[in-house]
Amino acid sequence: METAGRAVTVDRLVFALNGRRYEVAAGEVDPSMPLLEFIRTRTPFKGTKLGCGEDGCGACVVLVAKYNPRKDEVTEFSASSCLTLLYSINFCSVITTEGLGNTQDGFHAVQKRMSGFHASQCGFCTPG
Template sequence: MGKEEAAAVESSTVVLAVNGKRYEAAGVDPSTSLLEFLRTQTPVRGGCGACVVLISKYDQATDEVTEYSASSCLTLLHSVDRCSVITSEGIGNTKDGYHPVQKRLAGFHASHCGFCTPGMCMSIFSTLVKADKAAGRPNPQAGFSKLTTSEAEKAVSGNLCRCTGYRPIVDACKSFASDVDLEDLGLNCFWKKGAEPAEVSKLPGYNSGAICTFPEFLKSEIKSALKQADDVPIAVSNDGWYHPKSIEELHRLFDSNWFDENSVKIVASNTGSGVYKDQDLYDKYIDIKGIPELSVINIGLP
């Protein structure tokens, strides 16, 4: 592949942090999902309903970490290279103690059969992390977050509960909201409704930022890797995973000799794999999440 065809080749090793611990995966098939890696290479197992994780990415240019929740069964491992992944076991467990989200879900009788609970925990935790980092919001009183009740109602909109117990689940999430009226929340084990006052001090305490979402060692590795790659014209991989950083680089990939529309799949979040079971048909993937122009929506006439 010539320079005009985007010639630089990166290491095929995927590096990521899982619950604060460093992991490497060398020579991994590009169709490998994050869930498959977690189940086979880490102590995490996560059944259906528990596959929701928090993924954090670091931008060296702005020195900022951004977080979002995702289904690990739909997330390709190569797409989280140099990312931090936190699972439900990472925010709280029997050995280290439970997180306030987990405690409040149990206290509001929101666990039901339990299959969906880990995923609910991670969606709520992700919503709290993003809300508490939002600029321009006043600091909440102790025990609450910067989350609003409106945001709380949408926090688990992407999760399914087959027990149809959304009311207590949403109540548990609302209990973190700075504008909630605790008296409006349903039955719980923290106070008897109508018999004693509802006070945030009776809820499991919550402090934002108690869990580090992106470890310092991974930031250092990213900074070091970027210094070594300053002269690289395009970021590609020798194991079938390509991640162009601009529209121009994407066009060069399309024009290169290796491109074959029958064996190459373009992916962003890869949610289509939940419907179309065609992972085995491709041996090359182009990840377009790194192209800024494809991650914005412009409304109105140019």
């Protein structure tokens, strides 16, 4: 990682996934590990899927919130987790489809609309 021309050493990653805090020690994961692989292999959240693996299908899309301390503002954006490196979400908050809504806490309005209007065929990519 580089900040303003200076190399910064990261000894651990800290981020939130669906409101849960995760800490990963540097060296515990390969620097090339995609966020999607971490989500599917190291968390209970399996709604985010691997489809094309090249930013084309949307099955792996998650919502990322990133705080900018210089501007004191949070920016939210969607990201294809198949191509997002785990190391790039340090200090971010990530929300998957389970974080939007679920059977226990109730579904998000978007999930209700998609379900109500039968807006999917097989449903594989619907969580994205």
